[in-house]
Every structure is written in C-alpha cells, then in structure tokens.
Amino acid sequence: MDTTLDPTVNPQTPGRAGGTPEADPSAVRRAAWAGLIGTTLEQYDFVIYGTASALIFNTLFFPNISPAAGILASFSAYAVGFLARPLGGLFFSRYGERLGRKWVLVATLMLMGGATLGIGLLPTYSQVGLLAPALLVACRFFQGFGAGAEQSGGATLLTETAQIGRRGRLAALVMTGAALGTALGAVAWIAAQLLPEEQLMSWGWRLVFISSLLVTVAAFVIRRKLTESPVFQELKEQHQVPKTPVKEIFANGKKPLFIVMFMTIGISAQSYTYQVFMASYLKNDVHVDPTFIPKVLLVGAICGGIAAYGFGRLSDRVGRKPVYISIVIALIILPVPTFLALNTGSHLLITMAMIVGFILACQGAVGVTMSYFPEIFGSRYRYAGVTLGREFASIFGGGVAPLICAALVTAFSGSWIPVAVYMIVMAVTVLIASAMAPETRDRDLTLAANATDREVTAA
Numbered sequence: 478m479d480t481t482l483d484p485t486v487n488p489q490t491p492g493r494a495g496g497t498p499e500a501d502p503s504a505v506r507r508a509a510w511a512g513l514i515g516t517t518l519e520q521y522d523f524v525i526y527g528t529a530s531a532l533i534f535n536t537l538f539f540p541n542i543s544p545a546a547g548i549l550a551s552f553s554a555y556a557v558g559f560l561a562r563p564l565g566g567l568f569f570s571r572y573g574e575r576l577g578r579k580w581v582l583v584a585t586l587m588l589m590g591g592a593t594l595g596i597g598l599l600p601t602y603s604q605v606g607l608l609a610p611a612l613l614v615a616c617r618f619f620q621g622f623g624a625g626a627e628q629s630g631g632a633t634l635l636t637e638t639a640q641i642g643r644r645g646r647l648a649a650l651v652m653t654g655a656a657l658g659t660a661l662g663a664v665a666w667i668a669a670q671l672l673p674e675e676q677l678m679s680w681g682w683r684l685v686f687i688s689s690l691l692v693t694v695a696a697f698v699i700r701r702k703l704t705e706s707p708v709f710q711e712l713k714e715q716h717q718v719p720k721t722p723v724k725e726i727f728a729n730g731k732k733p734l735f736i737v738m739f740m741t742i743g744i745s746a747q748s749y750t751y752q753v754f755m756a757s758y759l760k761n762d763v764h765v766d767p768t769f770i771p772k773v774l775l776v777g778a779i780c781g782g783i784a785a786y787g788f789g790r791l792s793d794r795v796g797r798k799p800v801y802i803s804i805v806i807a808l809i810i811l812p813v814p815t816f817l818a819l820n821t822g823s824h825l826l827i828t829m830a831m832i833v834g835f836i837l838a839c840q841g842a843v844g845v846t847m848s849y850f851p852e853i854f855g856s857r858y859r860y861a862g863v864t865l866g867r868e869f870a871s872i873f874g875g876g877v878a879p880l881i882c883a884a885l886v887t888a889f890s891g892s893w894i895p896v897a898v899y900m901i902v903m904a905v906t907v908l909i910a911s912a913m914a915p916e917t918r919d920r921d922l923t924l925a926a927n928a929t930d931r932e933v934t935a936a
Contacts (some may be wrong), residue, residue: 507699508638509647512631513654514696515586519627520658521665521692522593522620523558525685527753527879528666528774530555531760532767533682537601538610545887548757552880554614555753558621559876565625566868570861571722581860582630583700588623590693592616597686628655628847629864636851637859641919642793648847649789652840656782659752659839661692663775670768722861730862733853733927737866739910740801740846743903745874747808747838750900751777751831754879755819762891763822773824773831781835785844797849798916804842805911808904811837812897820893852917855925874903 534554535547569581595616602609631651639647665685672681726734756774759765792800811833818830854862885895915928 505638505640505647508635509650511582511696511700512635512648512651513657514692514699515582515631516628516651516654517658517661518586518689518692518696519589519624520655521662522589522658522689523624524659524662524752524774525593525665525689526558526596526617526620527555527749528662528756528771529682529685530879531753531757532666532770533678534613537678537682538613540602544761545883548761548883549880549887550610552753552757552883554610554617556876556880557614558617558624559871561618561621562625562871562876563865563868565622566629566864567625567723568622569626569630570864581626582634583697585623585625585627585630586693586696586700589620589627590689590696592620592623593686593689594693596620597683597689625868626860626864629850629867630860632847633851633860633863636848637922639848644848644852645789645791645793645797645845645918646786647789648851649785649844651847652785652789652844653782655843656778656785656835656840658692659778659835660775660782663771663778666771667768667775670771722858723865725858726862726865730854730858730927732929734862734866736910736914736929737850737853737863738870740850740907740914741867741870742874743905743907744805744808744838744842744846745871745876746878746903747834747900748843749875749878750882750896751834751839754882754896755831755834757879757883758886758893758896759819759827762886762893763819763827765822765824765827769824769827773828776828777831777835777839780832781840784836785840788841789844789848792845792848792918796916796918797845797852798911798914801842801845801849802908802911804837804845805904805908807837808842809901809908812900816893816897849914849917852920852922853914853928855927856923857925859922878903 530551531548534551535544538554539547539550565585569585572581572584593616596613599612599616600609628651631654632648635648635651636644662685665688669677669681669685752774756770759770759773760767788800788804815830815834818826821827850863850866851859881899882896885899886893889895917928920928
C-alpha cells in the first residue's frame with residue numbers, strides 16, 4: 478500500500494487531535510457492504526420501473542391513448558419519483574444530521590422496498606380504470622421519497638468512514654451498487670420476457686417488482702449492524718450536531734449547494750437518458766427486438782460498475798476535479814456518435830455505445846461525486862448539503878430527461894438530433910459548474926468550514 482496515503486503517516490492527518498478520525502476496519506467493511514447493497518436496491522427499484530415504463534406500462538396503465546402519448550404518460554409517472562426525491566431529502570436530512578446516518582438509511586430502505594412491492598400488487602387500468610394510474614403515481618411518489626436520502630446518505634457515511642487516500646474508491650462502491658441494481662433489474666426483465674406475451678402482461682411483470690422484497694430483506698439485515706461514521710460520532714461527542722441543518726445550509730452553505738446542484742443536473746440527465754429513454758428509443762424508433770434491450774442494459778451496467786470503482790480509485794491518486802472534468806468533456810462529445818451507432822441497428826454497435834454511456838454518464842462521473850460532494854461541505858451539515866444538492870438537481874436532470882427526450886423525438890418526427898443537442902447542452906452546464914468547484918481530495922472532514930470558503934481554499 479502507498480504509505481503516503483496512510484493516515485498514520487500523512488502529515489495532513491494528525492489523527493483525532495486535528496484531522497479526520499479513523500474508523501475500525503470492521504466498521505469500514507460493514508459501511509461498504511451497506512452502501513453497496515442499499516444502492517443496489519434503490520437502483521433496482523428505479524431500473525425495473527424505468528424499463529417497465531419504456532416497454533409495458535403504457536399498455537397496462539394508459540391504454541386508451543396513442544402509443545406515443547402512452548410513452549409520455551409512462552415517463553411522466555416515472556418523473557413523479559424524482560419530484561418526490563428532494564422532499565424526501567428535506568425530510569430525512571434533518572434526522573440524518575441529528576440522529577445519525579445509520580437509522581435514516583434503514584428507514585429509507587424500508588420505504589423504497591415497500592413502495593416497489595406495492596407496484597407489483599397494483600390493479601391495472603382494465604381492472605379499476607383511472608384508479609390504476611393514480612395508485613401507480615402514488616407508489617412511485619413514495620419510492621422516490623425514500624430514495625431522496627439514499628445515495629447521498631450512503632456516500633456521506635462511506636466518505637466519513639474511509640481512510641484518507643481511500644475515500645474515492647470506497648465511496649464509489651455506492652455507484653458499483655447502483656450498477657449491480659441495474660444489472661439485477663436487467664436480469665429480472667430478461668427472465669420475465671422468457672414468458673409468453675400473455676403471461677408477461679398478466680402476472681409476469683408483477684414478479685419483477687415483488688422480487689425487490691429479497692433485496693430489501695438482505696439490505697435490512699446488513700444495515701442493522703452498521704455503526705455511525707467516526708466524524709458524526711465526534712460531532713455528537715462535542716455537542717456540535719445542528720438542530721436545523723437545512724437552515725444552516727442556506728445561511729452558510731449556499732455556494733457549495735449550488736455548485737453540487739449544477740454539477741449534478743446535466744450528469745443526471747445523461748445518466749437516465751441512457752438508462753431509461755434509450756430503451757424506449759431502441760424499441761419504438763430503431764425497432765430492435767425488445768428482448769435485446771435488457772441484455773444490453775445488463776452488459777452496460779456491469780462495465781459501469783467496474784468503471785465507477787476505477788474512477789473513484791483514480792480520483793484518490795490524481796484528484797477529484799481533473800477526473801470529473803475529463804469525464805464531462807467526453808460526455809459533451811459522446812451523444813452524436815452514440816445515436817449514429819444506435820441507428821445502425823447493429824447489436825454490436827448498440828452494445829458498444831451503451832457500454833461507453835454507462836461507463837461515463839451512468840456510473841463513472843457519479844462515482845467520483847460520491848466522495849467529491851461530501852468533501853465539499855463542512856461537517857455540521859454535510860449529509861443535508863449533499864442530499865439537497867443532489868436531489869433538487871434530480872428533478873431537472875434525471876426526473877424529466879426521459880420525458881423531454883421522448884417529447885423531442887415526437888415533436889421532431891423521430892429525429893434524434895434534438896435529443897443529442899439536449900444531452901450536449903446538459904453536459905456543457907456541468908463543465909461550467911465543475912470549473913468553479915474546488916479540489917477536495919484528502920480534505921479534513923472534521924472542519925466546519927466548506928471547501929469553497931476562501932480561507933480554506935487559500936490554506
């Protein structure tokens with residue numbers, strides 16, 4: 478191991494007297510597993526819903542409108558989950574700062590798992606009429622409400638628990654978990670599509686959602702054994718836990734909050750364009766075999782999960798900012814060749830394009846932010862800052878991206894060019910925000926000041 482990154486010898490880390498406190502190795506392992514499997518469940522829930530929105534929900538819940546309008550309606554219901562995320566973030570961030578990271582992560586886990594199970598038990602439009610899409614939207618709302626503090630909570634816990642020099646790779650496991658959730662969701666849909674069409678539409682799709690119960694139980698068992706991060710324990714011992722963390726953010730942390738938001742919006746838009754919209758585009762516009770779509774999502778997710786850890790590790794070596802900006806520049810260039818590859822109809826070229834999209838947009842860039850964003854905020858409201866910054870951004874990014882892309886394709890008679898332009902513009906906004914962000918690698922996480930504060934960046 479590189480001893481220059483060992484907290485026992487790094488001059489930036491004077492131990493508990495003035496630097497980030499160290500965690501027990503067993504606590505680090507439990508935190509890693511908790512972050513991995515919790516985000517697996519969150520992404521599994523979102524991916525199986527997004528895939529269902531692209532493939533079958535327009536028929537099951539919005540059958541009395543045109544296919545194009547049905548897709549728009551399905552993606553609109555999908556967007557409700559993202560609208561609920563900042564509300565969940567506001568609610569849970571208060572308790573994440575006051576009670577600790579652990580119990581919030583347990584609560585969000587149960588809420589997400591319960592909502593996904595509920596979707597699998599819903600009646601369809603043919604059974605209860607308009608009540609069916611109304612119930613679907615309600616379940617989607619609670620699914621998003623629980624997810625509002627999930628990734629941010631896992632990222633904060635892991636970043637605060639990891640040793641200096643290893644935060645990037647450990648926190649990136651959150652996105653490796655997200656990739657695993659995408660892969661499991663793809664496997665679930667691959668299995669469901671082996672059923673005859675009639676059985677898939679009657680009960681096969683329900684099994685996909687009910688299967689989330691298995692992941693929920695496994696994640697609950699692991700998270701119950703979590704210990705709080707050393708940083709939070711030290712704040713609690715020193716009676717520095719804030720009573721109103723959200724108020725403190727808007728009083729002292731507006732700059733890092735807005736930097737995080739604008740670094741997230743465009744990446745989130747590109748990420749969910751690849752994960753959700755592309756499935757609909759491949760089926761309805763490129764006319765590929767629908768059974769091929771989950772398979773390509775599976776391959777992309779596996780590659781993306783590996784890339785997330787790799788980029789996190791790289792950010793530990795060369796810094797968060799240069800790695801993140803390099804990925805964003807690639808995402809500005811990527812949309813046009815991606816659509817050129819998709820429209821060939823070649824399974825090989827489609828798979829290659831989707832792999833690159835998953836590596837860069839879905840897991841790679843976000844994997845770097847899992848340590849980057851917690852390091853930007855001061856210790857008193859780190860959980861709340863990361864949660865609110867990411868989740869408010871999700872409304873304007875991933876929440877509406879599939880809807881905007883579907884609307885653009887419909888409005889421009891099937892042309893992919895407006896979608897590519899939209900993706901490029903989103904990536905450019907991220908590049909601008911990233912240029913304003915400070916470098917945070919190996920920062921002392923016990924500091925109350927933000928990394929954006931002048932006296933900190935000048936030190």
